[in-house]
Amino acid sequence: MNDTIAAISSGNIPSAIGIIRLSGEDTLSICSKVLFGKGSLLTPEFIGSNPREAIYCDFVDAGNRLDQIVFLFFKNPNSYTGEDLAEFYLHGNPILLKKALQVIFKNGARPAREGEFTKRAFLSGKLDLTGAEAIGRLISARSSFELELAQKNVFGEIHRLSSRVRSDLISLKAECEAEIDFSTEDLTYETKEERKNRMIALYELCTKVLRNAKRAESFIEQNKIVIYGEPNTGKSSLLNSLIGRERAIVSNVPGTTRDYLSESFSLNGIPLQLIDTAGVRETEDSIERMGIERSQNEFANANLRLFVLDVSIPIDFEKFMIQHESKIKNSILVANKIDIAHTNWNATSAQFQAIEINPCEVSCKTKQGLEELLNSIQTHLIHIDKSDDFVLLEERNEYYFRKIQDHLKLAIDLMESAPAEIYIKEIDYALENVGLINGKVGTEEILGRIFSKFCVGK
């Protein structure tokens, strides 16, 4: 067994309950020095004979009572780490928790490093590497979208995916081996075409996984929605309406917003960055021109664009299209100020619809149409029906999936001209990389990198 580690496993803010975890071979003896009940310190025998049973007792520092606590002991190997493990449920005051932790250190434990409990769980075979990584994500997820994906991984999504790739590769390898060993005998194998198709299917599975992982990552990291349009159309008003507070200055002076400004915002759990930009127009003002340049840049780098139109003034459709056609095609067209729409608007709207652009009519003043706009944003961001395909791949796993894909590609190319003896090697390399995903082949360095991203106490 390992040396004994301890840490505060709950957060560092006042809460009803705070948890300290202790794991390693001295767990029982340390517990017996700090737990006091019914007139005496609890003995290691008593604690050890009551695994997984809540014990109500005092937490003491050299005889002085620090807190009344609930305590749980998990006997190895039936614990999170696979070692003897204890959890102390104290009152959740951070100062009290730190004091109690010091007492535990004084009695023989050492401070746990980041992710050390989970690392021990992995080393004792309680979790595979993808499961351990998923727990890191589960704890640090910043949106319900990321959380849902992390949960899928905790429940074995990556393990399932890589197992499927693995079993397909093994079956391909078996076919190749049979062909190599018995090539002179008159046995019927799958045709070359069938084998090639199986390899292509597997290659495409990897492509799909990688693509969906990229999409998921881009939703998590940088869902940039840019609000764009001419001055005074209501871009800043739209930002304020969507985030529900007066963040940007709104005024009837065209050119109010000089620089872009960005706000985080969550749409049904999808984290978004909403960016308000300076209104685009011809101008002599050099500062305004710089702002407009930034608007153009933000527009180019956005995941989704809202092109805002002021429908309270007449719009010259032809002129508008000459100026903005390419931008409109890549945006949701937001027809703002519908509460004071100009009498010409219906006709202009029909012109847009005739070229398959459906303006989203809203009023930032009356809030009419905002719900529909949010729905439309969500549909553009995720094709909801396909959201189940999203998968979260840590950088490490993305790298191995890419390697598997590369070796499959080589095998597919090679099989045109080379015998099975040659391209079977590529299948072997692909299999090695599957092993690395699950951590069957893991080096200290890889483990160090993964677990250092965890918080202490996990």
Ligand SMILES: Nc1nc2c(ncn2[C@@H]2O[C@H](COP(=O)(O)OP(=O)(O)OP(=O)(O)O)[C@@H](O)[C@H]2O)c(=O)[nH]1
């Ligand atoms: N009636 C009405 N007025 C609106 C609506 N949305 C915005 N306005 C008004 O339109 C004017 C311009 O609004 P802003 O949000 O500052 O417009 P902007 O596009 O950010 O303008 P610049 O920053 O100058 O490019 C303000 O006087 C707003 O009160 C709306 O839906 N209805």
Ligand SMILES: [Mg+2]
């Ligand atoms: Mg503005």
